[in-house]
Amino acid sequence: MATLKLPSIAEAEKNPAVKAVYDDIRATRKSDFINNIWRGLAGSPVLLQRIWDQIKAVMATPSAIDPLTKEMIYIAVSTANGCSYCVHSHTAAARAKGMTDEQHTELMAIISLAGQTNHLVTAMQIPLDPEFEVKS
Amino acid sequence: MATLKLPSIAEAEKNPAVKAVYDDIRATRKSDFINNIWRGLAGSPVLLQRIWDQIKAVMATPSAIDPLTKEMIYIAVSTANGCSYCVHSHTAAARAKGMTDEQHTELMAIISLAGQTNHLVTAMQIPLDPEFEVKS
Amino acid sequence: MATLKLPSIAEAEKNPAVKAVYDDIRATRKSDFINNIWRGLAGSPVLLQRIWDQIKAVMATPSAIDPLTKEMIYIAVSTANGCSYCVHSHTAAARAKGMTDEQHTELMAIISLAGQTNHLVTAMQIPLDPEFEVKS
Amino acid sequence: MATLKLPSIAEAEKNPAVKAVYDDIRATRKSDFINNIWRGLAGSPVLLQRIWDQIKAVMATPSAIDPLTKEMIYIAVSTANGCSYCVHSHTAAARAKGMTDEQHTELMAIISLAGQTNHLVTAMQIPLDPEFEVKS
């Protein structure tokens, strides 16, 4: 159902540049599972590398925001953008990183409340309070 | 610039039902500041109450997700929905709850990376991996 | 602040094809006011005519949905799409067609509730009930 | 395919708080049918109650906007937000409330025309006419 052919993993890995990225995904995630987005990018090793490098740097490297929070933020953006695949894959990732059912429920409450007030503010065209402005 | 008249706080508080909500906002937030969205809702005490009750329950009550993370999720949704006022007000709220410049930068990196892969997945129409399906 | 020059009405009407559309807008709306979107389209009489013909046919011709309801639907779409100009112009049009403050408040309640459940359904990825399917 | 387990209605109703809401849905709608979104919310009686209370207050209580118009507004928002489930469920609801094929066709014409002019206005970045400003 994709708009381009998704090669099998074996077929994709015949290209050494693709195999190198897939191997790094496996090593970083400590899992043999390569999900479909990476098959979709197999035809373009340059774009594959660029996307993976960013995912690795932003999502898989210890930093000032903890790994589970990062996944919940990712789910939030993906929901608002209506990306079904992304919502599914990052919800699975959040669960793998320890998201409890209670946290998932709260996440849905926050996301949907934001959806509500976003629409409300836009419908009313509320002007910015000077208190929120950041002076440069 | 709003699509309806925004009364001044003093004018709005002539309605006791509005004043009661504003007083609860002040007490909950430990601040005298009432921002513009609440002025926009002054004409409808029922809707005002409904929105505030939810904000209070979801965002201002201790729970399984910490207050700063909640604000970062709110910013994520508001950004994807293009709600300028919401991005501003919740960034201010996140800062008030301790968000550092480093965390803000990371938040922008995560949100924008999600925007990138959301578009990529949608352009390629990547099919769902069976591994991500939740069995009912 | 537009991405193209907006000629004054007088300047735009030097083109007879533009003047003919503007005159039809005035006659249909029984008003001399030509708002900015029509100035933006003055450089392309073909596109100007195409857009106006549709607005006239869909929004200004008696049909199975009453004029005020049409404007409220237009506001709903424009809000969800985050089009500030469109929210403003169609709210003004709805008021001109009789929208009361009470109806405006309800409209905001409906739009924002839809925003909330839209996000909730997408975050949960709720599957379609067979009962909602239309058989072909 | 949901991101969380959807319990059967019978399983969900073992929780009295869930059963109470479901019973109110049935009584309000005069129908035994409980659609999937309510199964998705069964794990969180608080969120379930909050969402249903709003749907009941906004959509199922006589007010200044008639029930069919409310559903058409809901469809409009859901379409612009790309929520497939929501478009389906509210189109079914609109039909149940009397929407004719002619009205459905008109609704699609309005929604899609709004989509067109929303994009046009955003591409041109049309500035707001002072005539549309509401003075506070």
Place this chain on the structure above:
Amino acid sequence: MATLKLPSIAEAEKNPAVKAVYDDIRATRKSDFINNIWRGLAGSPVLLQRIWDQIKAVMATPSAIDPLTKEMIYIAVSTANGCSYCVHSHTAAARAKGMTDEQHTELMAIISLAGQTNHLVTAMQIPLDPEFEVKS
């Protein structure tokens, strides 16, 4: 799965007004294939005609932007709007007009990079540089 019945082509063409549009689609595209959107519009010959007239004028008439570029722009909008059907149909159309795999890969790189910077700019609420303003 549509929200309205999709008649078969044969059934739809019993209406001469529908048949006339379908025949023009076939002649313009030099193909017998009528895709599903046109079946969906069969119940409203007026809307069917209006949509086809625009597709023909904008997409199928020689002009200042070449046919393949037009399709790539269409894919870009459809991706950002999350319209799965539209992404599929216009990707097929782009391929039929000569889009190579390399161009498709680049298109995905551009669309997803735009998605990234769009989110980044909105999260930061970058103010417009005076240099980008068009003077009227």
Place this chain on the structure above:
Amino acid sequence: MATLKLPSIAEAEKNPAVKAVYDDIRATRKSDFINNIWRGLAGSPVLLQRIWDQIKAVMATPSAIDPLTKEMIYIAVSTANGCSYCVHSHTAAARAKGMTDEQHTELMAIISLAGQTNHLVTAMQIPLDPEFEVKS
């Protein structure tokens, strides 16, 4: 009005890592002008470098899609995402790369028509034609 302080160019360039990127922007674009998005990213040289590297690779390197077409695709995505700053900056870039008024008008016609049919298809929930499926 940004959500973070935008340093002046001079202030930003005190950081050698930032200056190196700004110098590369100037050299690549053969212009001294550094627009506001790059000031917004000055606080995070890593993210600044990551975004610029991609813009340079995707938008400023000769490839299978010509430079003007790339900018028009960028405008299309930015319009659908409602990013006002992005629409302005990439329209300016497109003009600098030779976009004529006629092409700009056509671009608006294509973008807005896509917006129309995207909404129409989503409102009707048109199922995918098997002919559009890509076999893997």
